Amino acid sequence: MSPSGPRGERLRVVAIADTDSYVKWAASLLGGLDGRWDASVLVLSTPVAVSEAQLASALRGSGLPRDRVERVEYAGLAARLRDLRADAVVLAARGPLVRVLARDVAALSPRPVIATGLPGISIPATRKAVVYRLQSDLFVVHSRRELREFGALSARTGYTHRYALATLPFARSRPGRRAAAEGTDLVFATQAKVPADRADRLRIARMLVRAAEADPGRRVVVKLRAATGEHQTHVEQDGYPELLASLGPLPPNLVTSTAAMGDALDAAEGLVTVSSTAAIEAIARGVPVIALDTFGVSPRLINETLADADLLGSEDDVVARRFRHPDPEWLDDNYFHPPHADDWEDRLAQLVSLRRADALAPRAPFARRGGALRDAWERKTALGADDASAAGAVAYAIGMPLRTVVRMLQRSRRALRWARSAPVAPLAERHVRLPS
The missing domain is CATH 3.40.50.2000 (Glycogen Phosphorylase B;)
Structure with a gap:
């Protein structure tokens, strides 16, 4: 793999993060990249975005300077990504927000490579973690065990991903025994x-x-x-x-x-x-x-x-x-494999090369009903007041009552299934007074 892009230019990777743990993860992950990359982080304004104090704490020791991090409103996100000419975007956020952002990034032209991951211990591998991130081109995990278990989950469910291994970025040193x-x-x-x-x-x-x-x-x-x-x-x-x-x-x-x-x-x-x-x-x-x-x-x-x-x-x-x-x-199997086992950086660079050659096929999102109204609902629930769109307001007004009804029906069905499956006590054990 060439150490840089065409004509020796650096590969541009941008992470989008909002909460404390994801900002820390994204900054440390990108802060450890080698010299072929031009890395930056966009802190997205959401109802749970980091404060300035949390941001300073997250960046400490990450390897990413503060001047490579900026805050951005959702309404200006797509334009900012175009300005940065991102080759790859790392979506560092909770699953519902990743699903929303992946749709937005996939709509850019040219489409950047979309990578994602989880900021810590991810065992057990869960179906939700996989489904929310289906539109991503690369899913970063942090141990051989996670690589194995997420791969097995994908094989069972059919929700396939390209998985790659990266040392948990804020645990890069090899463990010893401190005095x-x-x-x-x-x-x-x-x-x-x-x-x-x-x-x-x-x-x-x-x-x-x-x-x-x-x-x-x-x-x-x-x-x-x-x-x-x-x-x-x-x-x-x-x-x-x-x-x-x-x-x-x-x-x-x-x-x-x-x-x-x-x-x-x-x-x-x-x-x-x-x-x-x-x-x-x-x-x-x-x-x-x-x-x-x-x-x-x-x-x-x-x-x-x-x-x-x-x-x-x-x-x-x-x-x-x-x-x-x-x-x-x-x-070795859990977060402390040797550094040479990490392959996420090279795999990301390979995907960028495919993307620049227009040879990287887009990945489809998880299929679900509802079309544009469902998209607007998911965006509004993920971003809250930071989504000021009319479509989001309409979807929320329609969706909230519907969700309440659906949840009531789900609870009723669970209760009915439990009642049908519960063992029936023998007559003598039921405290029922029989007629004399």
Whole structure:
């Protein structure tokens, strides 16, 4: 593959991202590209777009300078991509928004190569992740296991993708074992949706208080994803500041932090999480980890990969700071393959060459009913107030009542199926009074 395009010009790749985790992923992914690429990031205005503080945190250590990042409104996105003459566009966003943006990018002439991916641990591979991204030419994953499992999912469902491997960009170093004296904090990596129940999250808050009380000379740091008023990729209910405040006076060594995860890990003795990708960042730095086993292991908790690494630990392990390093045999298959195994950059360059030769066939989106009205509905629900189109307003006005009816029907059908499938107790076990 030539190191650049025709006449030695650099290949132009632009990422579009909005939320904290996706901006961090996109900036780090593009910041690690070699010299054949001219890379930049467009931060799209959406209801959950990063604040300036979150953006600064996401860019720290990414390799992408701040002057290569700009904010853009949805209404001006297509024109900006034409101005940048993008050869490739990396869609770094939640699935519903990727589906909308892929349609828009595919309509450009000439059409850029469309790449996409997920910003962290993506096991289990899910049908939704694949379907939302069907119109992309390249789907980036971050471990040999993810490559295998997404490939198997595509084979089962028929929703085929071109998958490519890239080292998780903020975990590029090979893991070792850092000296314990290099850090003293117990860092807890919060997650917006794991665990989901308030009672479970309150249990974690109580555990963190216990850990702080057990060792008053060392800090317990609750690493938050966002400050008050800032948004995250996923909407968080029952945030830890509120849960901790509900427990009364707190130990002075129990603190919250919105600093960059890298800064938090610099001062960490160990990291605690349920299933945050921060565990992979910690391992890359040689920081030991506890993946909390209180709620079990399941696809819903996104912690099967960490369980396979032998990182599970109990609440008592957390309080006692009995951190763990991963099983060495786990590393190569899970996020720490050798750099030469990465092929996403070369595969993207090859697709750009095909595109410039007008030999790259466009990919069809997921087929669904509704036509232009459905497109407008999806755009409005993904962008909210940032979609100011009349079509979006009409689609929303029509679609919201319809969605309510459809969801009611779906719930009724599920309830009916459950009732039909539920075992019927023998007559003697039914507490029914028979007539005498």
